[in-house]
Structures are given as structure tokens and as C-alpha cells.
Amino acid sequence: MGDWVGVRYRDAGTQASIHCVLPRRSFLRRKAAGRDVEFQMIAANIDVALIVQSCHFDFNIPRIERYLVMARDGRIEPVMLLTKTDLVSPETLERLIAQIRLVGVGAPVFCLSNVTGEGVDQVRALMAPGKTYCLLGSSGVGKTTLINRLLGDGDLETGAVSHTGEGRHTTTRRHLMRLANGALLIDMPGMRELGMLGADVGIEETFADVAALAGQCRFSDCTHDSEPGCAVRAALERNDITEQHLRNYLKLRKESEFHDLSLSERRNKDKAFGRFMHHYKKHKGGADKD
């Protein structure tokens, strides 16, 4: 799912056959919905993930961190886009950017309004020919509206937002578009669930500040709860990191590990069941002889 394929057209574009699947250089995936311990591939070979949040209702630091983990884990370069700047004051916008920087986000942050058009040219300028970009973000933040603006004459369907600012999942499937300069852009439906699964690399990179501190704790298995010599809690007391940032790090780690654990637990159970069957058959075999 989401792979790139080479196709060969037979006659005048009416018939084509797939003759190769390009190897995955990067990937975007999440935990499949429900209790399944499985991945769901969303897209492959994306160069840059444009993580979109609105500076109005939608703004949420833990969600930004979650998207960053997803992108980094799949070896995709993240860029932050803050939309709907027309709905907030310049002071509020500055405060939001400061909040993003405070949690150690080094990725570029672009601010724009699809209504006034402010900032849209800067986004267009960052998109390089031949590279592939995808838009990630909740429903209603203005992903499709931005694409229409970038395309100039785009006519993709956009939707209204409710009074809470939540969108109605107007985009229901992925669309791939080509901008005038040759950059490729994928519009995605807004995602409700962004489950983590074995995303250790993405977590350690996104929370590099906490990970570095954790390396300085007295105990190598420190849970950063109440152990003596905990460098993470010391940083928290000095206000070097925020409580929310630490809480989200621990939460994502646990979520990611929990799934790793349930995978290995499942394997162990399979093994135990195999052993049980082996003994059972042997025993039964013996009993039959009696």
C-alpha cells in the first residue's frame, strides 16, 4: 500500500501493466486500528512530511510530537505548517511558535493563511521539483485548501468545520498532485488515530533532549519517576523541559514498547503452545499404547 510502481503502457494509455515496484527509501506508517499489533502503511518514498496544524482550535503540542515521531521513524524530513493565521493575533502566533521551540522542535515552521494568502508563497518556494511531499494533519486544518491555492486552479473538495473547529473528513482518500514546478504533493485524509508501534528511532530523535538527559541518570533503568540521581527530573525542576513534553515522551515510549512486548509475548505464547502440543502428542501416543 502506498508504494510507487513502474508501469508500461501498451496501447495509447488504455492498457498498462505494472512491471516493477520501487524499493522503499522512506515510509509513513501507523499502528493498525483496534487491538491488532500490526502496521498500516500509509505511503512510501515521501521526502518531506508537511505537518499541518491550525493556530486556532487544533493547536496541540503532543499531537505535533506524535506526527514528528511518525515522520522521523519513517526517515522523512518534517516541516511544520501553521494555518489559519488570519484567525489569531500576531502575539498569539508568536506564543504558539515559542511553544513549538520549547519542546525542542528544530524543524522549520511556516505560518500561512489560506484566506489572505499570506505565507502561501513561502510554502510554494520550499517545494523542490522532483521531490515528494505529503500533508499530514487533523481534519479541517486546511490541507486541501492549501493544495488548491498552491495549484492555483485546483478544484479539490474542501469542507466546513464545526464550531469546535473540527473538520468533517472531507478528503476521504489520498490524492497525488503535481505542482507547476514538478514537485509532487499528496493530500491525505485527516487522521484520527495515530497509534505508535515500535517507533523507538522516531521517539529518540523527536525527544532527543529527554533521551540525552536520560543517559545521565544514575540508574540505567531509571523510570524518571522518583529515583535518586534522575537527570530528567532535575531538568524538569530547572524548567529546562516541560512537564507535558516529558509526559508525552513517557507515554509514547510506553505505547511503543507495549506493542513490542505484546508482539514478543505473542511469539512466546506460540512457542509455549507448540511445546504443549508436542508433549501432548507424545503423551497421547504413549497412552494409546497402554
Ligand SMILES: Nc1nc2c(ncn2[C@@H]2O[C@H](COP(=O)(O)OP(=O)(O)OP(=O)(O)O)[C@@H](O)[C@H]2O)c(=O)[nH]1
Ligand atoms: N479562516 C481560515 N479558514 C481556513 C483556512 N484554511 C482552510 N480554511 C477553512 O477550513 C475548512 C476546512 O478546510 P479543508 O481544506 O477542507 O481541510 P482539510 O485539512 O483538507 O480537512 P480533511 O480533508 O477533512 O482532512 C474549510 O472551510 C476552509 O475554507 C485558513 O487559512 N483560514
Ligand SMILES: [Mg+2]
Ligand atoms: Mg482535505
Ligand SMILES: [Zn+2]
Ligand atoms: Zn531518570
